[in-house]
Amino acid sequence: MSAQTLRDRLAGGRPLFMSWSMLPGTLGAELLAQQPWDACVIDMQHGLIGYQEARDMAATVMALDKPTVVRVPVGAHGLMGRVLDIGVEGLIAPMVNTGEDARALAAATKYPPVGERSWGAYRAIGSAGLGQEDYLAAANGLAVSFAMIETRTALDNLDEIAATPGIDGLFVGPNDLTISLTGGTSLDAMGTPEVREAISLIAAKASENGLVAGIYCGTPDFALTHAELGYSFLAVGTDRGFLAEGAANALARLGRG
Amino acid sequence: MSAQTLRDRLAGGRPLFMSWSMLPGTLGAELLAQQPWDACVIDMQHGLIGYQEARDMAATVMALDKPTVVRVPVGAHGLMGRVLDIGVEGLIAPMVNTGEDARALAAATKYPPVGERSWGAYRAIGSAGLGQEDYLAAANGLAVSFAMIETRTALDNLDEIAATPGIDGLFVGPNDLTISLTGGTSLDAMGTPEVREAISLIAAKASENGLVAGIYCGTPDFALTHAELGYSFLAVGTDRGFLAEGAANALARLGRG
Amino acid sequence: MSAQTLRDRLAGGRPLFMSWSMLPGTLGAELLAQQPWDACVIDMQHGLIGYQEARDMAATVMALDKPTVVRVPVGAHGLMGRVLDIGVEGLIAPMVNTGEDARALAAATKYPPVGERSWGAYRAIGSAGLGQEDYLAAANGLAVSFAMIETRTALDNLDEIAATPGIDGLFVGPNDLTISLTGGTSLDAMGTPEVREAISLIAAKASENGLVAGIYCGTPDFALTHAELGYSFLAVGTDRGFLAEGAANALARLGRG
Amino acid sequence: MSAQTLRDRLAGGRPLFMSWSMLPGTLGAELLAQQPWDACVIDMQHGLIGYQEARDMAATVMALDKPTVVRVPVGAHGLMGRVLDIGVEGLIAPMVNTGEDARALAAATKYPPVGERSWGAYRAIGSAGLGQEDYLAAANGLAVSFAMIETRTALDNLDEIAATPGIDGLFVGPNDLTISLTGGTSLDAMGTPEVREAISLIAAKASENGLVAGIYCGTPDFALTHAELGYSFLAVGTDRGFLAEGAANALARLGRG
Amino acid sequence: MSAQTLRDRLAGGRPLFMSWSMLPGTLGAELLAQQPWDACVIDMQHGLIGYQEARDMAATVMALDKPTVVRVPVGAHGLMGRVLDIGVEGLIAPMVNTGEDARALAAATKYPPVGERSWGAYRAIGSAGLGQEDYLAAANGLAVSFAMIETRTALDNLDEIAATPGIDGLFVGPNDLTISLTGGTSLDAMGTPEVREAISLIAAKASENGLVAGIYCGTPDFALTHAELGYSFLAVGTDRGFLAEGAANALARLGRG
Amino acid sequence: MSAQTLRDRLAGGRPLFMSWSMLPGTLGAELLAQQPWDACVIDMQHGLIGYQEARDMAATVMALDKPTVVRVPVGAHGLMGRVLDIGVEGLIAPMVNTGEDARALAAATKYPPVGERSWGAYRAIGSAGLGQEDYLAAANGLAVSFAMIETRTALDNLDEIAATPGIDGLFVGPNDLTISLTGGTSLDAMGTPEVREAISLIAAKASENGLVAGIYCGTPDFALTHAELGYSFLAVGTDRGFLAEGAANALARLGRG
Numbered sequence A, B, C, D, E, F: 001m002s003a004q005t006l007r008d009r010l011a012g013g014r015p016l017f018m019s020w021s022m023l024p025g026t027l028g029a030e031l032l033a034q035q036p037w038d039a040c041v042i043d044m045q046h047g048l049i050g051y052q053e054a055r056d057m058a059a060t061v062m063a064l065d066k067p068t069v070v071r072v073p074v075g076a077h078g079l080m081g082r083v084l085d086i087g088v089e090g091l092i093a094p095m096v097n098t099g100e101d102a103r104a105l106a107a108a109t110k111y112p113p114v115g116e117r118s119w120g121a122y123r124a125i126g127s128a129g130l131g132q133e134d135y136l137a138a139a140n141g142l143a144v145s146f147a148m149i150e151t152r153t154a155l156d157n158l159d160e161i162a163a164t165p166g167i168d169g170l171f172v173g174p175n176d177l178t179i180s181l182t183g184g185t186s187l188d189a190m191g192t193p194e195v196r197e198a199i200s201l202i203a204a205k206a207s208e209n210g211l212v213a214g215i216y217c218g219t220p221d222f223a224l225t226h227a228e229l230g231y232s233f234l235a236v237g238t239d240r241g242f243l244a245e246g247a248a249n250a251l252a253r254l255g256r257g
């Protein structure tokens, strides 16, 4: 558990910018966690990262007193508890398209009476520095559950998703949302008015329901733009991109660009 | 396959006490397997253990001629066959709350006509020392499938679960059961009369249906008490707890308790 | 992406013979990929192979310009995208028994509008050497999705499965099909007329629907026989079998057979 | 780098008691590091721990602000820098039998002009929170180098070893010392007067030369006894022992002792 | 420790034939250990196998009650104890060219008074089922140390090497020996009379000194020939070769040879 | 073996620029190998990379037809063959300070009659696509052996090192050289005239002896400067640096620099 929890930071009114790790390995994750990111995301959906690797990366980032968030694969309800048991402070679930999806997310990530999360988070309890009964009382507030809104179906069901008890935030996946809204023909979120409108709508619905609004941002400019639109939980770039960019800069200076 | 199978030992009338591994790593699992436990459980639900690690730990314990049992994550039907293919002798499935859950567990862990387990357990066949046709004939009897009863919903559906063909045992999760029955407010199983009654009921239903009654026990005393209540498959403590206790004893003797 | 894609090779009219890896480890997979197999399969269902291992094995085989196919566990829809994100050219899904199963397979493996695959395959994009928009346009044609037909239920629903948009091939699992059709009493596919008829029917249905017909073959002879029956995607033997056979040959020459 | 460095703690006048990890795996190491041990040792000599595992375990313990010490295998001079590059605060080298051995240890673990350690400890620099020039200036004082005294030859060369610049402490290996002094016939350090005398002598020589006196202790009582004899760096028990003891206690309470 | 130790089997008068593993991974090693090989070798010199992998493979083979032998890299004295600590029954050291090399091998692999092996083999002690004092008394006889004779220099020093206390066997490396004797121009051992003579001489010297004579054999025929020449410890083929051969046989039957 | 070997490229007259990997993990190494670097270095000395990881990273880079070079730890002669057995095209040995060090490097990396490398590089033979006899004839020319010149002692012995048969190149370590020449007080190579002179001298000695001149370069500018000074094998930056720089750029654009 970081000294100031992710939930506290989200309540602070300032947008949070997060790194996004897709490369397996603790040392790269650690290097990013040593930078002034507000939190670090480990992506088990599209990062080619297995559970064992994600667990070790999460533990590494947590050790640096940095809030750690894991994106899980689609429909991975059985994995969600195993991720929360590590003690991470946030979980992003992709493709939450219906109220049923949202209730399944809440069930998997919250203890009763909100959900059906199963007991046994011994590492998380140790990290939180709480006794077992206190952890039980606090746990539903310790880790933030984000539902990704990234399809037309999800937009159709947005009210029901946003109103689901146990959902703490909405998180926009602009690429998938654009693919969905364009029938599989485009990745250009900013160039697609319907996507831009949806992104505004999602922020508004989050606000209405007292939820955090989050979004994946391919670039810092995209992040800054959306911070102004009310998004407060913004993932920026990826370790793949950062590594490639740093190396490409060197190549360019060597005339090999 | 151990010299005396888990099923044989369960039929022996004596309660079986089992260690419970939550720490990844073959050497710790091996150390426990060298002690006089009746069987060893590897916990993939709340132990922070990935498939690769669980496979290697299970193979290590099996090598010592000790019955090996794996607890899988919630709803991990696709994983169940991959665990049985290793050749373990028991599988514990958490959160079996409905007859449908029980049928899905049976389907995933038993070959036709009982279930729909898929063929390809080449390591298990080698471990069992059987030809392929003989393994097919014997397999549904070689590994024991436990349904965890640990919610109010499961109690409501207990008759249907217990009567499901292919289910070999009921396994109580006292922590989750207490959380469920107290609406998320307590972990004190022994202090909650409704939990105590449910635990008695589950043993009775197991007996009625010719099923093994199993239970997770946080302490040896809890295990001894429940052995007297008719439970014959009792998991006691965890490697985390044993390691911490042994080290804490040393610290206490050093005046650092 | 191999120089000549799997799809191209399948269109070439010649039956493709594939190795089948069940042993974790990149070096054994590489050794097979250096032989003149048409493609290499990595089996995550019955091979005791975790995601991290499968990813590394797939990358190793792909590096040798050899089409790589992964068989995933039963119902592992969340894993399918993580496998395709590696950049493999084929995916085999076991136990596709109903039209609903087939639609779920298509949904998980194809981008909209055919399915609901989620965006983020950065390694695959790099391997394909395409820009992002071009990859989106091409991706549904780059990787071949096979539905395994291996139960009586699947035969009952064969028309619906075969007609499902996004399904590229049918793949017979003779062992499970025999178990299913014999009520769990036999593994002898060739000795069971009903199985032989079903295998013929599946090839015919594949042909009718413009799908590839594939089959798992325990022996080269089984493969040759079924190549003549119209099967063009034939998995032959396993690394376990090859290793055991090569070693047994040496033992036999040493008089230790 | 821990908040209070190992060197500072050693200067504090109070004996330090350390856990001793022989089981690969970060989670067990973490569990011990969460207890009030003064430091944690990771044993690469007799623990069955590879470099990758030791690196991850060391990083895990360091993350908890606990001084981390690694024992390397015999003569592993090339490994010593790789261990210090992680950023650990102490290194124990076994079988330092001659002045030449001591100089090789100093050469491998100290930067010029004391030794010949090679530059490149980027993780350690990050952990220490220092700039590169400051790290270079400070590094020889940041990590403590222990020479194990555990043979008759080492006793014969004790003055030369203790006087070697760059050696920060002497560390007794009572088992090997007893084996050496008894010609391979005993492990009973306390029952062998010559061993007891040697242990007193080593403490005295350490004190004379301004070195820390350390010792491996099989039991807390052995540690307390030797703390009184002037040893201030005392390793107590092992994770193997702690795990086995905790589990054996449970078995005893179950009547299976 | 296998039921009948390697040393006992070697004393049995019958030549022992051993498999030779170069591929990392426990499952392939296990598969070979299930066949009627007399012992299994894990090659850390030319197999691309790290310590962690070798440890797990060795434990897997030992678990099947099969004598396990590890070949270590050149000059890896610090690693030798770490390999013996696992509990393997034999160790092969390459490039033992001088009496000094032989003494270093004996020092690293035998306890005093023969050598300087360091105490701490807790897994091996557990595997042997002995108390600590009994293990100390027995250990020098439990594991067999082989010196590889594979250069002209080694032949020049053969008497001194063979007479070194603590060396239990001589093991011929025919490829390196041929390269050495032909000045780097040939691999054809059987076609080089000087190599054939050297191989005869080594067997004679082993016999004279009461040592086991071992040899690496590329083929079963080479092994049978050398069994008749007095070699009793014969490594035959490799897992790489067995896997490739088994797969090539399948390809040949498919017309893809 | 890359399509155009490293040796060919070095003979091409154009300076080669190389990436330098210190982070374990195949996917980051692959990403760099997909960029227009002339070769990729994997650093086992100061990168926190174990053998298993380095092997997998090397195989990944080789698969992309990119020359792969490994820097080994100090004095790791037993490891050198294990690295060359993978099939890499270059090996950099740190701290080659004396003629004896140079001869040990040549012995470990070249087959007779130049050195004493041991036979068994089966993966490398497969990668090179050569028969065994042809590989033996070619191998000493396939992989380039670099001796690092990075201490005052090495400068004193430069003629002897450079004249050692089997040494193919000299490789400057500017940090260690500066530390050595300044008595451990500075890292400022360019600000230390004695270092600048030594760097010029090393290039001249390389040229005189027909050796490749290589150097580690912290920045592209340092590389360009030294390319003009006659260095043709220039390592530029590290993956740690590239990742940190790319991420820091993003943070800066976010106002968190």
Ligand SMILES: [Mg+2]
Binding pocket: A094, A150, A173, A175, A176, C118, C119
């Ligand atoms: Mg998405």
Ligand SMILES: [Mg+2]
Binding pocket: A118, A119, B094, B150, B173, B175, B176
């Ligand atoms: Mg539970």
Ligand SMILES: [Mg+2]
Binding pocket: B118, B119, C094, C150, C173, C175, C176
């Ligand atoms: Mg099947």
Ligand SMILES: [Mg+2]
Binding pocket: D094, D150, D173, D175, D176, E118, E119
């Ligand atoms: Mg010792």
Ligand SMILES: [Mg+2]
Binding pocket: E094, E150, E173, E175, E176, F118, F119
């Ligand atoms: Mg050899």
Ligand SMILES: [Mg+2]
Binding pocket: D118, D119, F094, F150, F173, F175, F176
């Ligand atoms: Mg250097």
